[in-house]
Amino acid sequence: MIYNFAIIFSVVFILFIINLVRKNKLDEKYSILWLIFGTIILVVSIFPQIIIKVAEWFNVYYPPALLLLFAILVLGTYIVHITITITKQNKMIVKLTQELAILKEKNEKEAKNEKL
Amino acid sequence: MEEKNIKVLVIVPAYNEEESIKNVVDSVIEQDVDVVVINDGSKDKTSENAKKTKASIIDLPCNLGIGGAVQTGYIYAYMNKYDIAIQIDGDGQHDPKYIKEMVQMIKEKKADMVIGSRFVNKTEYKQTFFRKLGINITSIIIKIMTGKKIYDTTSGYRAVNKEIIKYFSENYPYDYPEPDTNMRLILKKKTILEIPVEMKKRETGQSSISPLKSVSYMLKVSLALILNRVKKI
Numbered sequence: 001m002i003y004n005f006a007i008i009f010s011v012v013f014i015l016f017i018i019n020l021v022r023k024n025k026l027d028e029k030y031s032i033l034w035l036i037f038g039t040i041i042l043v044v045s046i047f048p049q050i051i052i053k054v055a056e057w058f059n060v061y062y063p064p065a066l067l068l069l070f071a072i073l074v075l076g077t078y079i080v081h082i083t084i085t086i087t088k089q090n091k092m093i094v095k096l097t098q099e100l101a102i103l104k105e106k107n108e109k110e111a112k113n114e115k116l
Numbered sequence: 117m118e119e120k121n122i123k124v125l126v127i128v129p130a131y132n133e134e135e136s137i138k139n140v141v142d143s144v145i146e147q148d149v150d151v152v153v154i155n156d157g158s159k160d161k162t163s164e165n166a167k168k169t170k171a172s173i174i175d176l177p178c179n180l181g182i183g184g185a186v187q188t189g190y191i192y193a194y195m196n197k198y199d200i201a202i203q204i205d206g207d208g209q210h211d212p213k214y215i216k217e218m219v220q221m222i223k224e225k226k227a228d229m230v231i232g233s234r235f236v237n238k239t240e241y242k243q244t245f246f247r248k249l250g251i252n253i254t255s256i257i258i259k260i261m262t263g264k265k266i267y268d269t270t271s272g273y274r275a276v277n278k279e280i281i282k283y284f285s286e287n288y289p290y291d292y293p294e295p296d297t298n299m300r301l302i303l304k305k306k307t308i309l310e311i312p313v314e315m316k317k318r319e320t321g322q323s324s325i326s327p328l329k330s331v332s333y334m335l336k337v338s339l340a341l342i343l344n345r346v347k348k349i
Contacts (some may be wrong), residue, residue: 013339067275097176098176098184098188098191099182101154101174102174102188103177104175105172109172
């Protein structure tokens, strides 16, 4: 039952991401990680034995723990990636704000000088 | 003409300082220097009141915080080829009478940056407990990390030469800019001199450091300073 739900969920998730890219609401470069993530969830839900096999390789006693660890690593990495993007964008916004304000001041000054 | 014309710009960052800004700017202009007011997206009449003076006014369309605002002044100084830039707070706590002395020290190449400091000699300035603690902690960290002692690490009253105007126009931290830039300049082997200045209690407005945020401020500024050691600066 839960496997069926997981399959449906991951298919919907992948379609949702593709739709966002299609509508230009999400950049391709950001969608790749989500598509990989969705595909892995899909594969694992169709063949749950994979988890058990991998857990055996890593000597993990409780296989679902491996799944959680994997999810946390992926999400953690993604959040770091997002904060890097925010930092970059913040720098751009500050730069734009500064340049715009300086240009505006220059314009106003020139307009004033022309009047005289 | 014993010296070629040295252009001096005073940068006045102001956020919601409608009551003090006009007096501050007028008293700075008396020192015979160019003044640019950086209005950091104020919600009050800071811009209108500043426009009653002879200063140039740059209105930032949104609030960037002290670092972004002051950097705007340095970019302006760099674009307009100023030789010396001086930062002075818009709230009236810095007395412009020290500008001449600071300019003189930069002109004579005694230092790359001159800081108007509360603590080189004891002045009458009364500190709040947290402010003092913050200054002491940043001062100690800078001393440990660089071996140089800066007494008033958070002073926003400082003068820099042309080379540093260029550096600041390209690199200026948005958060805790004063202690951070002090440390960066020491790491870049620039000389910093502190001169004693008297500071007045803020005439109007609110200090940017509230006691509640102080603990978080100190943790973050300490981390920022320590990371400077490993950063590309």
